[in-house]
Amino acid sequence: MAHDRAALFGDADVAARVATKLAALETTRFLRLVVEDIFPGRIALVSSFGADSAVMLHMIAGIDKALPVLFIDTGVLFPETLAYRDTLVSGLGLSNVITLGPNRDRLAEEDPESFLWASDPDRCCHIRKVLPLAEALEGFDAWITGRKRFQSGTRASLPLLETDGDRIKVNPLADWTMQEIDAYLATHGIPRHPLVAKNYLSIGCIPCTTPVRPGEDPRSGRWRDKGKVECGLHTQALDGVPLETS
Ligand code: SF4
Numbered sequence: 001m002a003h004d005r006a007a008l009f010g011d012a013d014v015a016a017r018v019a020t021k022l023a024a025l026e027t028t029r030f031l032r033l034v035v036e037d038i039f040p041g042r043i044a045l046v047s048s049f050g051a052d053s054a055v056m057l058h059m060i061a062g063i064d065k066a067l068p069v070l071f072i073d074t075g076v077l078f079p080e081t082l083a084y085r086d087t088l089v090s091g092l093g094l095s096n097v098i099t100l101g102p103n104r105d106r107l108a109e110e111d112p113e114s115f116l117w118a119s120d121p122d123r124c125c126h127i128r129k130v131l132p133l134a135e136a137l138e139g140f141d142a143w144i145t146g147r148k149r150f151q152s153g154t155r156a157s158l159p160l161l162e163t164d165g166d167r168i169k170v171n172p173l174a175d176w177t178m179q180e181i182d183a184y185l186a187t188h189g190i191p192r193h194p195l196v197a198k199n200y201l202s203i204g205c206i207p208c209t210t211p212v213r214p215g216e217d218p219r220s221g222r223w224r225d226k227g228k229v230e231c232g233l234h235t236q237a238l239d240g241v242p243l244e245t246s
Contacts, residue, residue, distance in 0.1 A: 023160050023175075030160075031172050032063050034142070042141040043170070044068040046133065046233075049085040050203040051218070052181050054190045056146040056173060061092040069097045070136050070143075074128040075107070076114060076205040080194045087191060100132040106244070117207045121223060125231040128205075133233060134241040142168040147234070148176050151202065152219040154229050165237030178218070204231070 022030060035043055045060050047053045047069055060067050071085060089097050106127050110116060116124040137143060149158045158174045173181075185192060195203055199211035201218035210221040223229065 019160070027172050027176075028059050028062065031059055031144075034144070034170055034172075035060075035063050035067060039142045039168075042139075043143065044070050044137070044140050045144040046070045046072075047146060048072070048204070049081055049088060049193070051193050051196050051201050052148070052173075053146055054088055054192070055176075055181055055184050056144065057088055057092055057094065058184075058188055058190055059172075060144075061094055065093050066096045068140075069094055070100055070133065071097055072100045072129050072132055074205050075102060076117070076128075076207060078195060078203065078206055078209075081203060084191075084193050091191075098136065100136050102128045102132055106131075117205070121208065121226060121228055122232065130232045130236075130238070130241060131244060134238040135243055137167065137238055140167065142170055144170045144172065145234070146173055147171050148173050148178075148181075150176075150178055150218070152217045152229065155219075163237075165239035167237075167239055169234075 022033075025033070045056060045067060047057055049057075049071060057069070060069070073082070085097070088094070110127060111124065116127075143164070147155055147158055149156050158171055160171055160174050162169045162171070184190075193200075193203060199213075200209060200221065201212045202222055203209055204222055208223050208226075210224045212218060212221045219229065
């Protein structure tokens with residue numbers, strides 16, 4: 001099969017030229033191509049409704065308000081995030097926002113005091129974020145993220161498209177700057193997450209999110225001083241994660 005695909009699409013040079021053409025497209029045009037023509041009915045947006053999420057949500061609302069938007073409520077999010085989600089869903093007219101959450105039995109067994117984040121943050125992220133999303137993405141061929149290169153050193157070479165096991169992960173804002181994000185939100189009159197005004201430039205769970213100091217990367221407030229920089233959604237192929245359903 002892989003050989004057949006290579007014969008159909010050509011060599012690495014062809015792939016590189018296609019990638020260059022796609023990267024040259026204006027972001028909403030690229031997004032429309034991906035949603036409507038390449039993965040129709042088989043793609044979802046995954047959104048944290050965090051500091052910059054409104055840009056991608058606004059673009060998707062302009063293309064298909066019923067596109068599945070997957071939101072992971074870990075159970076320890078800021079109340080401001082939940083309120084912001086409701087504000088954006090209503091304001092943008094999004095009709096298919098699906099809230100995911102950790103398995104209650106697993107939480108009762110492994111994290112009954114909601115304190116696993118302190119003793120084993122990787123396992124905490126796994127049961128509260130990775131497993132719910134891995135399960136929800138079954139049936140989709142691709143998913144869209146809102147990640148940007150400027151967010152941290154570990155995302156500095158983020159591509160527009162990447163493989164995620166057998167799925168494709170799409171990062172339409174990969175080369176956007178913070179200034180472009182700010183300008184887009186201002187131009188379209190979109191409200192910011194209320195915690196941005198308090199210097200929370202990347203917003204996750206309450207126990208693992210702190211404000212960012214002047215000069216720091218936007219994501220430096222996440223898992224501060226814990227030696228952890230990613231939750232696990234983007235460090236492994238989610239279609240290869242055992243779902244631990246028993
Ligand atoms: S970010 Fe912190 S609280 Fe949230 S799932 Fe990960 S370790 Fe747990």
